[in-house]
Amino acid sequence: MNDQHQANSWKRMSFKGNKVWVATDANGNLLLEKKRVLIKYNLKQDYEYRVKPESLNPEDQAVPARKKPEKKSGKSSKKPGIKTSLPDNCIKIYTDGASSGNPGPSGIGILFIYEENKKKISKYIGMATNNIAELTAIKVALEELKRVDLPVRIFSDSSYSIGLLTKNWKPKKNQKLVVEIKALMGKFSDLAFIKVKGHSGIKENEVADFLATSAIKKDLL
Structure with missing residues (x-):
């Protein structure tokens, strides 16, 4: 092959x-x-x-990834929910979803990083679309967190997911899933998303992608 x-x-x-x-x-x-x-x-x-x-x-x-701007003052022009700064004591979460067929067999991958601690989730979610897989990865990540008082930054290469969850886009599909995720988001004192470019050499994002695709392959074996 x-x-x-x-x-x-x-x-x-x-x-x-x-x-x-x-x-x-x-x-x-x-x-x-x-x-x-x-x-x-x-x-x-x-x-x-x-x-x-x-x-x-x-x-x-193709949608270009958001580039991290140079800070020239203490003021920020970014809308709430989308940030590039990483506060101290921050929980970093890299999420990804994959679908073989769109719709087709799908999996999610999540990498949690907090100080020196790391945790990975690789889970098969059945038949779904890429967009559902991306959103489900974010939902599962938020459900997994026990601390809601710490700053949380979610890194995703899904423009679709970030747009729905931070820019008040009106979903034509997956409305129930979006509502559930927003309800979870409301529990955290400081939660924001950071858009990353997929498959561009960002190690943590590649790990999340590998976890998602591996979940599909394991189920198909």
């Missing part, structure tokens, strides 16, 4: 708002197998996804 993948041609497209590499034939047409197309976020990665071709978009539709 590896030799076959190495022989593939690849072109840039976007998936879930992130730039990906998509397998094509010699003529640049999508290379389908069982009505799915192979994608990779990084050509050097050893894991992969197969998704429906209709879930792919042109490369220019």
Whole structure:
């Protein structure tokens, strides 16, 4: 299989708002197998996804990650709920969701970091979409936390999830899940999201992604 993948041609497209590499034939047409197309976020990665071709978009539709601005004053222009600062005594949470098929077998991955302590969750959630998996990872992470008085920063590469939970976007789908997450968010004294770029070499985010995809593979074995 590896030799076959190495022989593939690849072109840039976007998936879930992130730039990906998509397998094509010699003529640049999508290379389908069982009505799915192979994608990779990084050509050097050893894991992969197969998704429906209709879930792919042109490369220019990828959503750029929010860059951390340089602070020039004590004032911040950011809206509540989206921050880049990391306060002292902060619980850092990296979440990710994955779906093989969208909808298809799905998993979530969560990495908790507090001081020198780390905890990982890799869980299969059944048949779902990528968006449901991303939101479910955030929900499970919040449910897992016992301390609501400490600052919490959730790192996610899902523009969809962060938009719904912090920018008052009106969800056309998954309304019940969004309401449940917002109710959990209200219990914390200081909770904010930080948008990260998926598969860009951020170690903790890669760990969360690996946990999510591993949950799917374990269930399919």
